[in-house]
Amino acid sequence: MSIVAGIDIGGTNTVLGLVDREGAILAERSIDTTAYPDPESFAEAIAASLRALHEHLSAPPPIAGIGVGAPNGNYFSGTIEEAPNLRWKGVIPFADLLRDATGIDTVLTNDANAAAIGEMMFGAASHFRDFALVTLGTGLGSGFVAGGELLYGSTGFAGELGHVIVVEQGRRCGCGRRGCLETYVSAPGLLRTVAELLSEQGFGSSLSSIPLTSLTAADVADAAQQGDALARLAFERTGSLLGAALANTAALFSPEAFILFGGLARAGRLLFEPTQREMEARMLPILKGSVRLLRSALMDRNAAVLGAAALSWKSVERA
Amino acid sequence: MSIVAGIDIGGTNTVLGLVDREGAILAERSIDTTAYPDPESFAEAIAASLRALHEHLSAPPPIAGIGVGAPNGNYFSGTIEEAPNLRWKGVIPFADLLRDATGIDTVLTNDANAAAIGEMMFGAASHFRDFALVTLGTGLGSGFVAGGELLYGSTGFAGELGHVIVVEQGRRCGCGRRGCLETYVSAPGLLRTVAELLSEQGFGSSLSSIPLTSLTAADVADAAQQGDALARLAFERTGSLLGAALANTAALFSPEAFILFGGLARAGRLLFEPTQREMEARMLPILKGSVRLLRSALMDRNAAVLGAAALSWKSVERA
Numbered sequence: 001m002s003i004v005a006g007i008d009i010g011g012t013n014t015v016l017g018l019v020d021r022e023g024a025i026l027a028e029r030s031i032d033t034t035a036y037p038d039p040e041s042f043a044e045a046i047a048a049s050l051r052a053l054h055e056h057l058s059a060p061p062p063i064a065g066i067g068v069g070a071p072n073g074n075y076f077s078g079t080i081e082e083a084p085n086l087r088w089k090g091v092i093p094f095a096d097l098l099r100d101a102t103g104i105d106t107v108l109t110n111d112a113n114a115a116a117i118g119e120m121m122f123g124a125a126s127h128f129r130d131f132a133l134v135t136l137g138t139g140l141g142s143g144f145v146a147g148g149e150l151l152y153g154s155t156g157f158a159g160e161l162g163h164v165i166v167v168e169q170g171r172r173c174g175c176g177r178r179g180c181l182e183t184y185v186s187a188p189g190l191l192r193t194v195a196e197l198l199s200e201q202g203f204g205s206s207l208s209s210i211p212l213t214s215l216t217a218a219d220v221a222d223a224a225q226q227g228d229a230l231a232r233l234a235f236e237r238t239g240s241l242l243g244a245a246l247a248n249t250a251a252l253f254s255p256e257a258f259i260l261f262g263g264l265a266r267a268g269r270l271l272f273e274p275t276q277r278e279m280e281a282r283m284l285p286i287l288k289g290s291v292r293l294l295r296s297a298l299m300d301r302n303a304a305v306l307g308a309a310a311l312s313w314k315s316v317e318r319a
Numbered sequence: 320m321s322i323v324a325g326i327d328i329g330g331t332n333t334v335l336g337l338v339d340r341e342g343a344i345l346a347e348r349s350i351d352t353t354a355y356p357d358p359e360s361f362a363e364a365i366a367a368s369l370r371a372l373h374e375h376l377s378a379p380p381p382i383a384g385i386g387v388g389a390p391n392g393n394y395f396s397g398t399i400e401e402a403p404n405l406r407w408k409g410v411i412p413f414a415d416l417l418r419d420a421t422g423i424d425t426v427l428t429n430d431a432n433a434a435a436i437g438e439m440m441f442g443a444a445s446h447f448r449d450f451a452l453v454t455l456g457t458g459l460g461s462g463f464v465a466g467g468e469l470l471y472g473s474t475g476f477a478g479e480l481g482h483v484i485v486v487e488q489g490r491r492c493g494c495g496r497r498g499c500l501e502t503y504v505s506a507p508g509l510l511r512t513v514a515e516l517l518s519e520q521g522f523g524s525s526l527s528s529i530p531l532t533s534l535t536a537a538d539v540a541d542a543a544q545q546g547d548a549l550a551r552l553a554f555e556r557t558g559s560l561l562g563a564a565l566a567n568t569a570a571l572f573s574p575e576a577f578i579l580f581g582g583l584a585r586a587g588r589l590l591f592e593p594t595q596r597e598m599e600a601r602m603l604p605i606l607k608g609s610v611r612l613l614r615s616a617l618m619d620r621n622a623a624v625l626g627a628a629a630l631s632w633k634s635v636e637r638a
Contacts, residue, residue, distance in 0.1 A: 130473040144571070151465050153573025154449040155609050160570040163603045176604055251479040252463070252571065254472025284482045285495055290474050
């Protein structure tokens with residue numbers, strides 16, 4: 001048996017796991033991302049945690065490689081670039097730092113790309129060579145796989161489906177532009193749609209009594225399940241926009257499937273039905289019926305750690 | 320020296336060329352696509368023409384392979400599928416027919432894909448591993464290259480940029496849907512925009528005295544060069560829509576360049592200026608300045624034959 005380390009860097013927590021080739025997480029721990037003043041001390045802390053995790057296994061093999069999923073992670077350079085939700089600014093050569101701290105080969109990519117590789121190795125995409133994983137959380141991330149290979153593009157930043165502009169002069173986006181898909185299709189996007197519907201329809205919905213800053217996507221899903229018409233319509237609009245964007249994306253990539261992951265995907269049929277319906281209605285005739293819409297098979301496991309580990313496995317096996 | 324055959328099947332004419340590895344066309348001829356009642360007799364006619372071309376070369380090497388660019392050509396299956404501008408309907412196993420008629424290995428793809436491979440082997444994309452070729456003619460075709468490989472998708476029909484829907488409830492498209500990019504950005508799309516502007520602005524333009532069915536994209540370019548405001552605005556709108564679509568496409572693929580080819584691309588700055596301006600204005604900040612807009616280097620050569628030949632060279636060299 002051999003093992004790799006998968007590391008998921010989040011704005012708040014960073015999760016480390018030791019993972020075998022079948023995707024079993026043999027050991028796992030979490031550290032506080034915000035506790036380290038500079039990336040060097042953070043890399044040292046990860047190295048120490050990995051050593052501790054490794055020592056607790058009985059008769060462990062050496063760690064063959066490290067994979068990291070990080071916000072704004074660039075696979076080509078191994079850098080984390082201007083990540084808005086991390087305290088370290090600028091371009092951080094994090095794969096190098098971690099390689100220096102551990103003595104172990106380290107590869108890094110962004111979290112959605114790592115999730116796509118994890119889905120291919122351990123999840124719902126094991127039989128696919130052309131698919132996209134779409135993560136619906138605080139933003140909309142995506143990782144595209146074409147011919148079995150992750151698509152990085154010339155800069156390493158390909159696959160930004162969340163930043164395709166879908167509404168002219170639409171909602172303001174954190175990227176500085178307007179109308180990006182993720183301002184509509186993400187957990188905050190759903191809440192902005194609730195606000196839009198409250199403005200259109202008045203305050204008859206049960207959601208109107210909750211401050212928007214306290215409201216969660218799960219609250220909207222609960223209200224919809226209980227028959228709240230506005231909450232249902234919020235999912236309808238969200239799914240319709242996602243379906244339209246997926247149909248356009250299919251015309252470019254002709255994937256076997258889109259796989260949805262993340263908090264919004266937990267809403268199940270509330271989201272999947274309008275998405276599927278609109279995607280198929282708008283599909284280029286020659287592609288009709290060729291693209292499946294699936295739920296991630298890693299939703300209830302530690303998908304981010306598995307994705308980062310899968311990235312490392314790919315690198316180890318290629319070397 | 321060795322040679323391959325490049326064959327460009329068009330609705331009216333089919334052009335055959337014998338091409339060396341440097342992209343020199345050593346011999347070329349054209350046959351009438353419409354003269355053959357069935358694809359079998361058409362394949363026999365191509366085989367006979369290739370033999371005749373080959374015999375006229377002095378001391379020729381054998382033909383190492385045949386590449387075919389065809390409307391609705393599918394690389395995976397070697398079939399031509401429901402091509403609207405060919406008389407043979409249904410799914411035609413044309414690579415097989417031509418292999419049988421010639422005894423030579425044959426590969427086939429659609430014309431825009433072939434043009435992208437030609438551009439990579441002989442043209443403006445020789446240093447690129449991530450780019451898209453966009454052909455602007457009677458339609459808008461495109462071929463996407465990612466990591467040095469043409470992107471076919473799971474069906475073989477990836478890269479349909481012309482059928483991304485860019486205007487809700489927009490112009491009717493030949494594909495049966497509405498608002499596809501090619502209904503705006505193509506030679507006929509430009510003329511539809513002229514009609515739209517005539518309806519908006521009245522008939523002050525010099526173009527209003529020409530029947531729309533006689534008008535060509537070159538006429539609109541000539542009028543624009545001579546200062547006709549409506550003709551200029553038609554190119555502005557066309558380029559703006561193209562630039563917006565390219566910025567969205569860049570967020571998915573992060574290419575080094577978009578390379579424009581075909582009749583509309585001959586309009587030069589009239590088209591390139593608004594396209595470049597709008598593309599850059601809408602570019603995702605992390606990609607700003609990373610994507611070039613270029614003119615094909617094969618515009619004044621037989622790009623379709625060279626593309627088909629390049630497809631064959633790729634196949635021959637891989638075998």
